[in-house]
Amino acid sequence: MALETELDLGKAVSRPMMRGAARLRRLLQTSDLMFIVLAAGVGLLAGVMSAALAHVAHAIQVLLYGFSPDMRLSGQLELDWWHLLALPAGGLVLGAVRFAFPRRTRAPIDAVEANALHGGRIPARDTLIVSLQTLISNGFGASVGLEAAFAQMGGGVASKIGQWLELKRSYLRTLVGAGAGGAIGAAFGAPLAGAFYAFEIVLGAYTPAALAPVAAASLMAVLAATLMNNEPFVMASTIGRVIEIQGYLLYAVLGLICAGLGILIMRLIALAESIVRKLPIGEIWRPLAGGILLMPLAFIAPQVLSSGHGAMHLYLDQQPLMTTLLAVFALKVCASVISLAFGFRGGLFFASLFLGSLVGAAFAQAVNFIYPAAMLDTTNAALVGMGALAVAVVGGPMTMSFMVLEVTQDFALTAAVVTAALVSAAIVRDKFGYSFSTWRLHLRGHSIRTARDVGWVRALTAQSLMRRNHTTLRDEESLGRMREQVPLGSTARVLLIDRNGDYRGILPTADAYQDKHDLATPLSALAKQTEVYVRPDMDIAAILRMFEHFGVDDLAVVNEDHKLLGLLTERYVNRRYAEELEKAQREFFGE
Numbered sequence: 001m002a003l004e005t006e007l008d009l010g011k012a013v014s015r016p017m018m019r020g021a022a023r024l025r026r027l028l029q030t031s032d033l034m035f036i037v038l039a040a041g042v043g044l045l046a047g048v049m050s051a052a053l054a055h056v057a058h059a060i061q062v063l064l065y066g067f068s069p070d071m072r073l074s075g076q077l078e079l080d081w082w083h084l085l086a087l088p089a090g091g092l093v094l095g096a097v098r099f100a101f102p103r104r105t106r107a108p109i110d111a112v113e114a115n116a117l118h119g120g121r122i123p124a125r126d127t128l129i130v131s132l133q134t135l136i137s138n139g140f141g142a143s144v145g146l147e148a149a150f151a152q153m154g155g156g157v158a159s160k161i162g163q164w165l166e167l168k169r170s171y172l173r174t175l176v177g178a179g180a181g182g183a184i185g186a187a188f189g190a191p192l193a194g195a196f197y198a199f200e201i202v203l204g205a206y207t208p209a210a211l212a213p214v215a216a217a218s219l220m221a222v223l224a225a226t227l228m229n230n231e232p233f234v235m236a237s238t239i240g241r242v243i244e245i246q247g248y249l250l251y252a253v254l255g256l257i258c259a260g261l262g263i264l265i266m267r268l269i270a271l272a273e274s275i276v277r278k279l280p281i282g283e284i285w286r287p288l289a290g291g292i293l294l295m296p297l298a299f300i301a302p303q304v305l306s307s308g309h310g311a312m313h314l315y316l317d318q319q320p321l322m323t324t325l326l327a328v329f330a331l332k333v334c335a336s337v338i339s340l341a342f343g344f345r346g347g348l349f350f351a352s353l354f355l356g357s358l359v360g361a362a363f364a365q366a367v368n369f370i371y372p373a374a375m376l377d378t379t380n381a382a383l384v385g386m387g388a389l390a391v392a393v394v395g396g397p398m399t400m401s402f403m404v405l406e407v408t409q410d411f412a413l414t415a416a417v418v419t420a421a422l423v424s425a426a427i428v429r430d431k432f433g434y435s436f437s438t439w440r441l442h443l444r445g446h447s448i449r450t451a452r453d454v455g456w457v458r459a460l461t462a463q464s465l466m467r468r469n470h471t472t473l474r475d476e477e478s479l480g481r482m483r484e485q486v487p488l489g490s491t492a493r494v495l496l497i498d499r500n501g502d503y504r505g506i507l508p509t510a511d512a513y514q515d516k517h518d519l520a521t522p523l524s525a526l527a528k529q530t531e532v533y534v535r536p537d538m539d540i541a542a543i544l545r546m547f548e549h550f551g552v553d554d555l556a557v558v559n560e561d562h563k564l565l566g567l568l569t570e571r572y573v574n575r576r577y578a579e580e581l582e583k584a585q586r587e588f589f590g591e
Contacts, residue, residue, distance in 0.1 A: 025165050035171060036212050042161060042175060043182035043217030046154030047224030050186040053135060053153065054230060057146055060139030061306065064089075073141060074354075075310020076302040084295045090140020091287030094133060094344065098284050101129050110148070111155030111180040111202050112437045117458065120159055120172035127156025133345035137287075138306060142294065143335035144346020145307035147184060151347075154183030154221070155202065174210045177202040181214055182221030184349075189225065189232025193403035194218035200396035201435070233309070233407050243380075243416050250374060251416045254363050254381065255388040255423030258356060262392025262424070263432045265333060265348070265355075266439050272341035283343065290342025297335050301328055304335035307346075308354030312386075316357065319378050325362040329355055348436050352393040353386045360385020380413055388420035392428050395435035397421035460580065462543055463536035465573060466557045466566030470495050473523060475504040479512060480519030488513050493554055495564060496527050503556055503564040505530040533558040536565055540577055543568060 027034050061073045064086040108126035109118060134149035158179025162172040177198035185194015195218040199206045203214075226232070243251075281289055297304050303311035315325065336351050364381035367374050387400040394400075401421050405414040432439075473482055475496040486494055486509060494512070496504040505527030512526065533556040534543055546555060547570045557566040 025167075032209075032212070035174075036216050038161075038165075039175060039178040039213035040216040040220045042154075042158045042179045043220035044224050045157055046150075046179045046182040046217065047186035047221030048228065049153045049157070050150045050183045050221065051225040051228035051230040053131070053146060053149055054187065055228075057135055057139040060135075061141060064140065072310025072313075073306045074303050074308045074312075075314050079298065079302045081295075081299060084141075084298050086140050087142065087294045087298065088288050088291035090136055090142060091289070091291035091342075091344075093140065094136050094287040095284040097129075097133060097136065098287075098343075101125075110437065111151050111176055113441055114155065114159065115173045115176055115202055116204065116441075119169040120176040121163060122152075122156045122159040122176065124156065124160055127152055127159075130345060131156075134347075137339070137344040137346050140291075141298070141305045142291070142339040142344040142346065143304050143306070143332065143351065144339050144344055145348070145350040146346070147187060147307075147349035148345065148347035150183040150187050151180040151197075151202070155180035170209070173203065174207070174213055177210065178214045178217035182217040185218040186221040186225035186230065187233075188403060188407070189222055189230070190403050190406040191215075191218040191222045192406055193399050194221065196399040196402055197396060200399050201394065201437070233403075243412055246374060247376065248416060248419050250367060250376060251381075251384050251388075251420045252423045254360060254385055255420030256427060257363065258359060258385060258388035258420065259392045259424040259427035259431075261355075261359060262352070262389055262428060265336075265352075265393060266432070266434070266436055268333070268337050269340050269436075270439070272337045276341045286343040290338050290344060293338050293342070294335055297331055297338075301331050303328055304332045307350035308332070309350065312354045312357050315361065316379055316382055319361065322362045322365040325358045325365075329358040329362070332358070348393050349390070352390040356386040356389030357382040358385075359389060380416070383408060383413060384417050384420050387417040388424040391421045391424045393436050395425070395437075397425045458539045460540040460576065461536060462534045462538045462557045462568060463565070465540065465543070465576060466536075466568050467572075468566050470567040472497055472564065473507075474499060475522065475524040475527060477523050478519060479517055479521045479523065479526070482507075482512055482523055483519070486512070493567075494523075495556055495567060496523055497564050501564065502562045503533060503558045506554055506556060529554075529556070534568065535559070540573060540580075543573055544577065547573070 058069075058072075061067075062069050065073055065076070065079060065083045067073065067076055108130050109122055110126075110130065111122065114120055114122045130152040131149040134144070134146060134152070137144050138146050138149075155176045156179075158175045159172065162175045167175065180202045181194045181196075181198025183194075184197045185191045188194070195214050198214045198218070199210070203210060276286060294304075303314065311328075315328070332351065332355055336348060339346070340348075360382040361378050363385060364376040364378045367376050383404055387404050390400045391397045397418070398421075401414055401418045404417045405411065408414075428435075471486060471491045471493075472495050473485065475498055482494065488509060491509055493509060494507045496507060498504050504524060506529045507523055507526050508528070511528075512523075517526065529550075529552060532546075532550050532552065534546055536557055536559055538546075543555070547553075553570050555568045555570075556564060557568060559565055
């Protein structure tokens, strides 16, 4: 009796909660203002998590490498060799995590892939694994940044909240972008850069409906990180110095150089990963081997460790010779390639900023040596190179331009960064076509170039579009028999199969009623498109290409066993595509 009373009480309490949740869902679906408030709350969470993750990673580095807490690991001039044992130790820990969380058939879904292919849905398990692996990799000193974990945590939490609230696809994607962008903005203390990271990298477009929610999330994330004493990313420039027209032209050349280097770095990582996969080293043990290989590089130049915050400040202050800059650039590229190829988890966001600053400073020294009248400022050139190389690797020309503006407060320099960034972005887009995140997706078989939503295209497959009420006859039947069963005008075509149910072609009804054919002729002799058909898993874009390529009005849907499943007509497929495209356009403008 007591148990029944307790169950009744539980039901009585749960009913109001369920009704309240339902009302909240309806309100969020209909009120733009409430959705902005929700996005601001997500940004607040993203900022707290980013700051907490950065503090934990830094504390691990201080503990393992024994430097002062007010300094950075990559800012150390030298490290004792026994401290470098933390690198293979981190590989062991990372291997243990991979053993505890074995990889399933697919790689973890990040915010970019989720928004491009899955309507903003990120599994909680993927968020946990990526964040933990990135924390271990960066905390133990591998040459990777925490930005992948920041974006994953911000986007992952936003995705789970949005799924619980049963948000529509467009709202969920926007919320994921707001969470990921807010986390990046919090990491650098740059709300504009965080917002444009959401637009350019995670959402793939500047959508009017997303402007206010993303901006609110980024501002709240930066505020939360500031309250948690997260150190903002601040750089000094020669504020007030006028940049002449020749300076813009030279910075455009720097953008071209950074584009080539960015493409080279991304291809090097892909090549290294393919080589490592062929080595007789198990996936669990690869980070250990990578940590051992990183030790001599870190002993030569500790600046290659971690993401490179401290090293960037170090070299901008000291302004070493070009030979030193290029040597550190080469060592940092090698360290990043080894780290990623051998299984350490992380991103190239800040690594590309650091590498770009080295290239920019070296470029200024080379130009001033060859053409002294140019008088390029080394610090400014380093900041321009920082933005240009980051655009080549990460993407987002406005993201990097606004980041430079926010960390330097130098509007004149920002104009030069925009010049180099646009040149870099245009060349990479034309000659390579991918950012680092979409390049890795391409290597896994996904043909996407941005986070623009193409998931709805892939959801419209031949199996979901096909008609099953088609007229079917055996190909061994005679033409006369077919005329008896299929009167003229009853259907436009007949699909032919053999006695085993295998597809054998399409016969237009009009062709069957032409007087030139003998009534005893088997239907197989008149069949068309015997080798032209689509598979049930082909998406609507591929189906439309098939219609255009073969110039046909109908396509049979045939499975791998060659069994006939259904029929597609070009008119119906075009209409469904237009309907979905119009729906996507309405969502884009927030209608």
